[in-house]
Amino acid sequence: MNSTSSTAAQSQPPSRLANHFQTIFNSLVNTVAIPLTGISVFLMIWAAGAQSIDTSLGAFPGPAAVYQQFGKLYLEHNAERAKADAFYQRQEQRNNQRLDVDPDYTVKVRSYTGKETFADQIATSLVTVISGFLLAAFIAIPLGIAVGLSKTLNAAINPIVQIFKPVSPLAWLPLVTMVVSAVYVSPDPLLAKSFLTSMITVTLCCLWPMVINTSVGVAAIDSDLVNVSRVLRLSALTHVQKIVLPAAMPMIFTGMRLSLGIAWMVLIAAEMLAQSPGLGKFVWDEFQNGSSSSLSRIMAAVIVIGFIGFLLDRGMLQIQRLASWDKNSAAR
Amino acid sequence: MSTILDITGVDMAFPTPQGDFTALKGFNLKINKGEFVSLIGHSGCGKSTVLNIVAGLYQATTGGVILNGKEVTEPGPERAVVFQNHSLLPWLSAYQNVELAVKQVFGKRKNKQQTRDWIEYNLRLVHMDHAMHKRPNEISGGMKQRVGIARALAMQPDVLLMDEPFGALDALTRAHMQDSLMEIQHELNNTVIMITHDVDEAVLLSDRIVMMTNGPAATIGEILDINLERPRDRLALANDPEYTRLRAEVLKFLYEKQRKVETIHDKKNTKSQPLNGSEQAA
Numbered sequence: 001m002n003s004t005s006s007t008a009a010q011s012q013p014p015s016r017l018a019n020h021f022q023t024i025f026n027s028l029v030n031t032v033a034i035p036l037t038g039i040s041v042f043l044m045i046w047a048a049g050a051q052s053i054d055t056s057l058g059a060f061p062g063p064a065a066v067y068q069q070f071g072k073l074y075l076e077h078n079a080e081r082a083k084a085d086a087f088y089q090r091q092e093q094r095n096n097q098r099l100d101v102d103p104d105y106t107v108k109v110r111s112y113t114g115k116e117t118f119a120d121q122i123a124t125s126l127v128t129v130i131s132g133f134l135l136a137a138f139i140a141i142p143l144g145i146a147v148g149l150s151k152t153l154n155a156a157i158n159p160i161v162q163i164f165k166p167v168s169p170l171a172w173l174p175l176v177t178m179v180v181s182a183v184y185v186s187p188d189p190l191l192a193k194s195f196l197t198s199m200i201t202v203t204l205c206c207l208w209p210m211v212i213n214t215s216v217g218v219a220a221i222d223s224d225l226v227n228v229s230r231v232l233r234l235s236a237l238t239h240v241q242k243i244v245l246p247a248a249m250p251m252i253f254t255g256m257r258l259s260l261g262i263a264w265m266v267l268i269a270a271e272m273l274a275q276s277p278g279l280g281k282f283v284w285d286e287f288q289n290g291s292s293s294s295l296s297r298i299m300a301a302v303i304v305i306g307f308i309g310f311l312l313d314r315g316m317l318q319i320q321r322l323a324s325w326d327k328n329s330a331a332r
Numbered sequence: 333m334s335t336i337l338d339i340t341g342v343d344m345a346f347p348t349p350q351g352d353f354t355a356l357k358g359f360n361l362k363i364n365k366g367e368f369v370s371l372i373g374h375s376g377c378g379k380s381t382v383l384n385i386v387a388g389l390y391q392a393t394t395g396g397v398i399l400n401g402k403e404v405t406e407p408g409p410e411r412a413v414v415f416q417n418h419s420l421l422p423w424l425s426a427y428q429n430v431e432l433a434v435k436q437v438f439g440k441r442k443n444k445q446q447t448r449d450w451i452e453y454n455l456r457l458v459h460m461d462h463a464m465h466k467r468p469n470e471i472s473g474g475m476k477q478r479v480g481i482a483r484a485l486a487m488q489p490d491v492l493l494m495d496e497p498f499g500a501l502d503a504l505t506r507a508h509m510q511d512s513l514m515e516i517q518h519e520l521n522n523t524v525i526m527i528t529h530d531v532d533e534a535v536l537l538s539d540r541i542v543m544m545t546n547g548p549a550a551t552i553g554e555i556l557d558i559n560l561e562r563p564r565d566r567l568a569l570a571n572d573p574e575y576t577r578l579r580a581e582v583l584k585f586l587y588e589k590q591r592k593v594e595t596i597h598d599k600k601n602t603k604s605q606p607l608n609g610s611e612q613a614a
Contacts, residue, residue, distance in 0.1 A: 224419040227389055230407040232436045232487075242432060246423040325423030325467075 061296035066303065069296040077117040084112040116277055122304060125278035128195060129267045129312070132202025133260055139203075140210035140259075141252060145244060147211065148218025161208055169205035169266045173273055176200045194276030201270045206259040213258070217251025218244055246325060253320040260316055264309045279305055336523055337363040337386070337491055341395035344381050355381050357549035359395070361542060363491070366521045370534040372582065373544030373553075374590060379527045382544075383493050386525065387413050400490060409437045412489035416496045418476040420468040426479040427464040430454055430486050437487045454486040455479070457516055474505035478512070485516070494526040498533065507566065510536060518563055531582045535575060536564060543585045553590060556581055 043063045050062035061069070091109065098105045116124070147154045180196050221244060229243045245252075271280025283301050286294045344356040355378045363369055371379045384390040386397050388407040397404040399411065407413075412433075420429045430451045434442070442450060455461050458478040468476050477497060484492055497513075498506040510533060517524065517537075528534050534541045538558050545553040558578055560569065569575040 222419070224415050224417060225421060227407070227413070227415070228419050228421070230389065231387065231409060231411070231413050232433055233406075233408055234436060238436075243421065246421070249423075 055295065057290055057295050058292045061299050065296040066299045069293060069300045072293075073118040073297065073300060077119045080114055080117045083114055087112045087114075118282060118301070118304075121277060121279050121282040122308070124195075125267060125271065125280070126308065128198045128271075128278060129202055129260075129263050132199040132267070133206050133256075133263050135199065136203040136206030136259060136263075137210060137256060140207045140255075141214050144211045144214025144252070144255070145218050145240060145248070148215035148248070149240075149244070154215065154219070157211075161211055164204075165208040165212070169201050170269055170273060172204050173197070173201050173270055176204070177274060192277075194274065197274055198267060198270050198276045198278065202263045202267050205266045206263050209258040209262065210252070210255040213251045213255025214248060217248030217255075220251070221247045249324045250320075250326045253316070253324060257313060257316045257320075260312050261309065264305075264312055268305055334365055335362045336365040336400060337361075337525075338398040339363075339382070339386065339395075340398070342382070342385060342392045342397070343394045344378070344385065344390065345393045354549045355547055356385075356392075356551065358551050361552065363523060363525065365523055368517060368522075368524045368526070368537055368539045370538040370541045371525065371527045371544060372529070372531070372534050372541055372586070373550070374546055374586065375529075377544045377547045378550040379544060380495055383413075383495050383525060383527055386491070387411050387493050389413075409433070409487040410490045412484035412487040412492055414477075414480050414484045414492070414494040414497045416499050418468070418473075418480040420476055420479055420483075422468050425465045425467055426455065426460055426471070426475075426482075427451060429468075429479060430483045433483045434486050450486065454482040457485060457519070458482045458512060472505075474501050474509060477501065477509060481513070481516075485520070485522075490523065492522045492524045494524065496527050496529065499529060506530075506533070511566070513537065514562075514564065531579055531586070534582060535560075535578050536566060536569065541578075541582060543582065543590075546590050554585055556585075 047062040047064070050060040050065075053060035095107045095109070099107065143157075147157050177197050180193055180200065184193060184196060225243055225247060229239045234242065267278065268280040268283070270276070271278035272284045273280075275281055275284065279301055283298050286297045286301070339359060339361040342356055342359040343354065345352040345354045347353075359382060361369075371382060373379050381390065385392050386399075386404065388404050388411065391405075404411070420426075421432070424432065431447070434447055434451050438447065438450070452461060452464070455464050458481050460475060460478045460482060463471055463475060468479070471479075477500075481494075481497065484494075498509050501509060514537060516522075526537065535558060541556040541558060543553045543556065544550050556578065560572070560575060560578075
């Protein structure tokens with residue numbers, strides 16, 4: 001009797017339990033196992049392919065070489081930081097000594113001028129891309145709203161946008177460089193010229209997708225919602241604030257994500273071309289350097305550039321989820 | 333009863349590439365305070381055009397609308413509109429949708445507490461107080477339309493304009509909404525102009541039914557006074573001979589005097605004839 005009841009108890013729940021495990025297993029396979037397999041296959045092909053490519057700078061780096069290089073880049077960064085710290089310590093000591101001897105001495109503080117490390121270049125590029133993007137958003141979103149609201153303004157501005165949109169921002173770069181050099185003259189500049197040049201180039205390429213998407217989003221507002229606003233006699237400002245902005249929000253974010261993606265790609269190229277500090281310069285310097293580890297260092301930079309681009313897009317998506325009422329449009 | 337709304341000699345022509353299209357010609361109507369008027373007619377006869385002119389969303393080509401002794405030149409909250417597809421702002425909750433209207437119309441004339449009470453009162457009126465803080469995409473079509481009505485009522489309009497308010501709802505929900513509307517009307521005694529396609533709805537709700545001729549150059553065909561006693565009950569009316577007579581009057585106007593349906597029949601006949609011919613040939 002005992003044995004029959006136990007078999008009955010076993011035969012029922014296990015099927016349900018097994019089902020449960022089956023679904024967990026399936027989702028694990030889909031979210032973890034399959035992507036991991038994809039990555040490992042890619043790494044294997046890369047490793048195998050790398051061995052058979054010989055360049056004048058040695059064999060093409062495989063995954064292992066690039067991994068090692070990440071460690072080296074990290075150590076170099078730490079070493080450079082230690083040097084900088086030592087420099088500032090020495091400077092302070094020296095200044096204190098001179099103050100002890102002569103209390104009227106005006107202290108001179110000089111900043112450390114050592115080589116920028118990989119981490120410094122990443123930080124520079126990130127700051128540049130974000131400032132350029134924000135500047136563009138600051139111009140493009142109000143402009144896009146105005147263009148979307150006014151057919152006249154749209155007719156006036158649309159041809160200009162259409163002409164400038166397909167221009168590679170790199171074509172702008174020489175012009176921007178010269179204009180920045182000519183206009184931004186200051187004996188003690190707050191921002192480096194190279195930073196301004198990169199940032200403005202990024203801004204120029206960010207503008208158009210944001211203007212276009214914002215204006216399309218604004219122009220496509222349901223006419224009934226516009227009528228609601230007219231019946232309520234909302235002022236122009238309240239109309240934009242309460243009706244236009246929220247209604248166009250999904251399209252504005254689409255434009256911003258497009259822009260940010262383009263901005264990151266363009267920035268790296270601009271840094272390479274203009275030799276302004278950043279990841280692009282790191283890549284170009286390594287290429288010019290031509291040591292046996294150059295290729296693996298460039299490959300490490302490539303991977304970092306990809307990761308940052310991915311994170312920027314995810315970050316934008318996250319902001320969209322927080323800011324936009326339309327959760328469906330933020331799903332992708 | 334005094335005339336609150338006076339529509340006089342209204343013509344409406346829309347410019348098209350082929351010349352002007354005259355939608356309305358010589359439309360005259362006086363509406364008394366507290367009256368419930370339905371506009372009925374076939375699709376495309378210019379019912380919505382009349383409503384949009386009263387709302388101020390369109391400007392009449394000639395003639396005009398006078399409300400409370402003042403000419404209508406632009407839209408305004410004293411002529412609140414209930415749109416066919418609710419037109420709630422999808423990013424705001426039911427409460428916030430009504431709040432936007434209340435804050436805009438009353439502004440500083442109501443303090444915080446009064447504003448909140450007034451919003452909640454109107455939502456209670458349409459039986460939406462249980463789902464005040466839901467967004468439009470979280471509530472059903474009927475509920476959305478209820479909020480749309482609450483928003484319009486909250487503006488305390490002189491005239492409430494309703495453009496096929498229940499047209500997009502299923503029959504049961506529509507009946508519910510009609511009963512609700514009668515209840516609210518009993519309590520507030522608003523002046524209402526409602527566009528409808530539904531003969532029963534028109535007879536059940538209205539004090540007068542304005543029947544429009546077919547466009548182009550549509551105008552008023554007949555006006556039918558509905559002197560059924562209020563409050564009205566749809567079940568009791570179903571067997572009321574007066575109700576049946578009024579219903580028949582509207583149907584007669586729509587399907588005998590304005591025979592728009594006939595032309596559709598003709599088209600069908602002409603379409604089916606060649607088919608018969610080919611069958612015979614085969």
